[in-house]
Amino acid sequence: MGDYFPFLQITSSTNLESTLQVVGLLLAAYVLLLWLAVIVWVYRDISSRTKDLLARTCSVIWSILCPFLGLPIYFVLRPKRSLQDRYESSLTREAILADLSVDISCPDCGRLISDEWAFCPFCQTELRKKCRNSQCDSFMDFSWSACASCGTPVVSPMNI
Ligand SMILES: [Zn+2]
Ligand SMILES: [Zn+2]
Incomplete structure (x- = not known):
């Protein structure tokens, strides 16, 4: 073909x-x-x-x-x-940390309280104690060994 x-x-x-x-x-x-x-x-x-x-x-x-x-x-x-x-996970971590520092609960009744309160308004549990120095009168956490305002040391009950 x-x-x-x-x-x-x-x-x-x-x-x-x-x-x-x-x-x-x-x-x-x-x-x-x-x-x-x-x-x-x-x-x-x-x-x-x-x-x-x-x-x-x-x-x-x-x-x-x-x-x-x-x-x-x-x-x-x-x-x-x-x-x-990474940015988002760091945001989440910060949010968790912020939650931890804001949400404090009463050791007795477990309700949410402010870290500035001296007494739990729900169950009247003492949350913080007053400084021994009568001229200072600041509130202190139970874990502190001295006043944060005037430096007066906390006397433990054993030494009294
Ligand atoms: Zn309480
Ligand atoms: Zn003090």
Whole structure:
């Protein structure tokens, strides 16, 4: 058949060649685009995980040099938590600490009380004691060994 229509053979092989060329070009463009996307993604990802300039630069160079085979290694080596995660967990920790310092409960009845109260208004338990110095009259915690205002030491009941 080719002997009868030699021009057909030529045109079809030229067509195939040009089609392959186009497909090859498209593939190359796609791979190039993927490569760029990997670099951009790695840059964004590492920026959200660390402020360390060296780590950022190394990660981006790594993604430029071997964008596809290097990506699994990047996944293993990158910092586990993002800066946002760390910020949020530090906020949570601060909130917990703030809760601890604000929420004091009465040792007797367990109701919430203020650390400025000397007596529990619910069960009348003495929460703090007065300074021995009659001119000072400040309130002291039971755990203190001296007054925070005037420095008068607490005399333990054993020594009286
Ligand atoms: Zn109480
Ligand atoms: Zn005092």
